[in-house]
Amino acid sequence: MVRSTSCVRPARLTTSGWGGSPNRPGARRYPATMHDPRVLLDPATDAVRRLTRRGFALDVATLDKLLSGRNSAIQRADEARAEAKRVATSVKGASADERPARVERARELKAVIASAEEEHRGLETELRDLLLGIPNLPADDLPDGTSDADAEHVRSWGEPVELDFAPLDHVDLGEKLGILDLARATKLSGPRFAVLRGRGAKLERALARYFLELHTEQHGYTEFSVPTLVTRAALTGTGQLPKFEHDLFRTGVAERELFLIPTAEVPLTNLHAQETLATEDLPLAYTAHTPCFRSEAGSYGRDTRGLVRLHEFSKVELVRFVEASRSRTELELLVGHAEACLQGLGLAYRVVKLAAGDIGFSAEFTYDIEVWLPGQQRYREIASASDFGTFQARRAGIRTKSRDGTRGFAATLNSSGLPIGRTLVALLEQGQQADGSVRIPEALVPYTGFDVLTPA
RNA sequence: GGAAGCGUGGCAGAGCGGCCGAAUGCACUCGCCUUGAAAGCGAGAGACCCGCAAGGGUCCGGGGGUUCAAAUCCCUCCGCUUCCGCCA
Numbered sequence: 157m158v159r160s161t162s163c164v165r166p167a168r169l170t171t172s173g174w175g176g177s178p179n180r181p182g183a184r185r186y187p188a189t190m191h192d193p194r195v196l197l198d199p200a201t202d203a204v205r206r207l208t209r210r211g212f213a214l215d216v217a218t219l220d221k222l223l224s225g226r227n228s229a230i231q232r233a234d235e236a237r238a239e240a241k242r243v244a245t246s247v248k249g250a251s252a253d254e255r256p257a258r259v260e261r262a263r264e265l266k267a268v269i270a271s272a273e274e275e276h277r278g279l280e281t282e283l284r285d286l287l288l289g290i291p292n293l294p295a296d297d298l299p300d301g302t303s304d305a306d307a308e309h310v311r312s313w314g315e316p317v318e319l320d321f322a323p324l325d326h327v328d329l330g331e332k333l334g335i336l337d338l339a340r341a342t343k344l345s346g347p348r349f350a351v352l353r354g355r356g357a358k359l360e361r362a363l364a365r366y367f368l369e370l371h372t373e374q375h376g377y378t379e380f381s382v383p384t385l386v387t388r389a390a391l392t393g394t395g396q397l398p399k400f401e402h403d404l405f406r407t408g409v410a411e412r413e414l415f416l417i418p419t420a421e422v423p424l425t426n427l428h429a430q431e432t433l434a435t436e437d438l439p440l441a442y443t444a445h446t447p448c449f450r451s452e453a454g455s456y457g458r459d460t461r462g463l464v465r466l467h468e469f470s471k472v473e474l475v476r477f478v479e480a481s482r483s484r485t486e487l488e489l490l491v492g493h494a495e496a497c498l499q500g501l502g503l504a505y506r507v508v509k510l511a512a513g514d515i516g517f518s519a520e521f522t523y524d525i526e527v528w529l530p531g532q533q534r535y536r537e538i539a540s541a542s543d544f545g546t547f548q549a550r551r552a553g554i555r556t557k558s559r560d561g562t563r564g565f566a567a568t569l570n571s572s573g574l575p576i577g578r579t580l581v582a583l584l585e586q587g588q589q590a591d592g593s594v595r596i597p598e599a600l601v602p603y604t605g606f607d608v609l610t611p612a
Numbered sequence: 613g614g615a616a617g618c619g620u621g622g623c624a625g626a627g628c629g630g631c632c633g634a635a636u637g638c639a640c641u642c643g644c645c646u647u648g649a650a651a652g653c654g655a656g657a658g659a660c661c662c663g664c665a666a667g668g669g670u671c672c673g674g675g676g677g678u679u680c681a682a683a684u685c686c687c688u689c690c691g692c693u694u695c696c697g698c699c700a
Contacts, residue, residue: 230662234669241669244681248630255680262680432659563659 314504325531393552
């Protein structure tokens with residue numbers, strides 16, 4: 157039962173993925189589009205400079221060589237095939253004398269086609285591999301820099317809570333309240349996992365419900381329940397693969413390979429992979445609450461305490477499919493939807509524009525939302541809202557067609573809306589009272605059924 | 613996991629190895645007709661790749677094979693349906 161709740165009819169899906177051998181030239185297939193190499197090579201794009209801002213050195217010479225080599229191979233194959241076609245149709249009407257010569261010519265052409273196709277296949281694969289590893293071009297209006305310290309302040313909301321007592325961090329709070337059990341989580345699964353207990357577990361459920369209701373009722377999102385195990389093709393579409401396999405948990409049963417999703421962005425965005433969306437149906441706004449799994453390789457020693465950086469956490473995600481020309485306008489909407497979550501809970505936060513060298517592989521522009529944590533006396537990232545332009549749509553084959561027949565690629569955007577664990581951290585720390593209890597925001601009470609957490 | 617069947621354009625559904633990118637119906641677009649609509653009549657309309665263009669090429673689930681020539685024959689994989697088994 158796959159009847160979609162979306163207004164778009166699913167396109168026919170091919171059964172092969174990225175993983176297989178390269179397809180025959182011209183055959184319907186997962187596209188080798190990712191970046192458009194012609195756009196990258198166009199001096200007007202200024203790709204080299206823009207990619208340098210994020211520390212990526214674009215090899216223009218190789219790209220150019222592969223592209224022109226591939227194109228001329230395609231042309232040679234096409235020409236030979238065109239002649240072969242003519243010769244083949246002429247065989248039937250040919251006289252007994254002419255016939256052997258024609259058949260012979262057809263045989264020759266067959267070999268020409270085969271060699272041109274083989275060359276095409278090889279170059280196509282090389283080109284694809286090169287293109288798949290090139291990140292998106294950062295927008296010019298992002299600040300320079302490569303770390304979160306280089307981010308540019310955009311706006312703040314709410315007052316950082318000034319407590320007239322020594323604030324505890326969420327771990328001490330959670331344990332004193334009897335809602336958080338990290339030691340037992342370690343017993344079950346090792347480091348970077350968490351167990352929530354009693355009102356803590358209920359709080360997690362309440363937050364997820366609160367966010368989902370907010371987005372579906374107030375912001376126009378359609379809720380989905382999606383798989384949390386996905387294919388290599390799906391992850392290639394959104395850009396986690398092939399470069400960042402070490403960040404993912406991989407599973408395998410017999411020959412079948414599946415990955416645990418690092419975010420619901422992956423299944424939600426790939427819902428429309430290999431489909432053509434009618435522009436009049438855009439924007440599409442999707443949300444889902446899923447667990448997320450991250451290996452956190454390379455973050456040894458960072459945020460080892462508490463709920464901030466776990467191998468498994470739960471998150472509500474927002475994804476939008478929009479017309480390419482509107483992506484930045486839509487990003488403003490999207491970041492507002494994420495902010496509404498925090499505003500509704502009365503949690504102080506600020507919005508920053510990430511530096512060009514600090515945004516994700518697939519992004520061209522990213523806002524981070526940072527929430528105030530009294531326990532750490534600083535703002536910490538709670539959500540990222542990114543505009544991917546057509547980067548993901550090209551990789552995943554998400555096309556658009558307007559009423560007048562114009563075709564193109566969609567733009568995709570996504571934001572957390574929000575991660576449950578980090579929200580809980582902020583809730584505990586900003587809501588703590590001198591007596592060790594924690595106030596629950598009014599908006600959440602209908603979902604929790606209680607308005608305060610008290611030490612056990 | 614075992615057995616049988618099926619996979620053709622937005623949908624339904626034809627298709628003798630060459631005249632098949634593919635009949636027909638529905639849906640769609642544009643005209644005509646109409647106060648408006650329906651009906652009727654006429655015309656049009658797939659996707660992708662190479663090319664400035666003219667044009668050329670590819671696509672009948674994927675891949676491979678036979679042949680001068682494959683939607684059509686063969687192999688294989690995938691998916692779907694039904695029956696049985698196993699389970700939530």
